Amino acid sequence: MNLPRLPIEKFDENGLLQAFYVNRFSEHLKKHHSDINHPHKHDFYLTVFFEKGKGRHDIDFTSYSIQPNSIFFLQPEQIHHWEFEEEAEGWIFFHSEDFYKLYVTHFELFQWPFSNQGIRIPH
Numbered sequence: 001m002n003l004p005r006l007p008i009e010k011f012d013e014n015g016l017l018q019a020f021y022v023n024r025f026s027e028h029l030k031k032h033h034s035d036i037n038h039p040h041k042h043d044f045y046l047t048v049f050f051e052k053g054k055g056r057h058d059i060d061f062t063s064y065s066i067q068p069n070s071i072f073f074l075q076p077e078q079i080h081h082w083e084f085e086e087e088a089e090g091w092i093f094f095h096s097e098d099f100y101k102l103y104v105t106h107f108e109l110f111q112w113p114f115s116n117q118g119i120r121i122p123h
Contacts, residue, residue: 048091
């Protein structure tokens with residue numbers, strides 16, 4: 001299966017080739033809907049927090065419920081896609097491994113349980 005792999009630079013709004021990205025989820029969808037409306041993967045770590053909305057988030061072919069106050073963590077190369085039943089709002093944050101290493105020197109990313117697989121923390 002040949003799915004699109006979106007690099008973090010694709011979401012660079014300032015032309016700075018930054019190693020991180022943060023945005024309101026609704027704004028992210030407006031700007032990047034055509035790139036993310038089908039299953040895809042990334043070359044970075046992704047965290048999304050849903051303050052409101054309902055739907056389904058498929059991560060590596062497992063479906064998880066999107067509900068208010070839920071958070072998802074994905075690692076690079078995981079395949080994901082979402083479908084919404086209600087308008088969603090929250091925050092989305094991307095970062096590269098290099099960005100993490102700039103600020104945290106005493107823990108490797110793999111030591112955090114949430115960085116080892118795509119997971120949802122229920123409310």
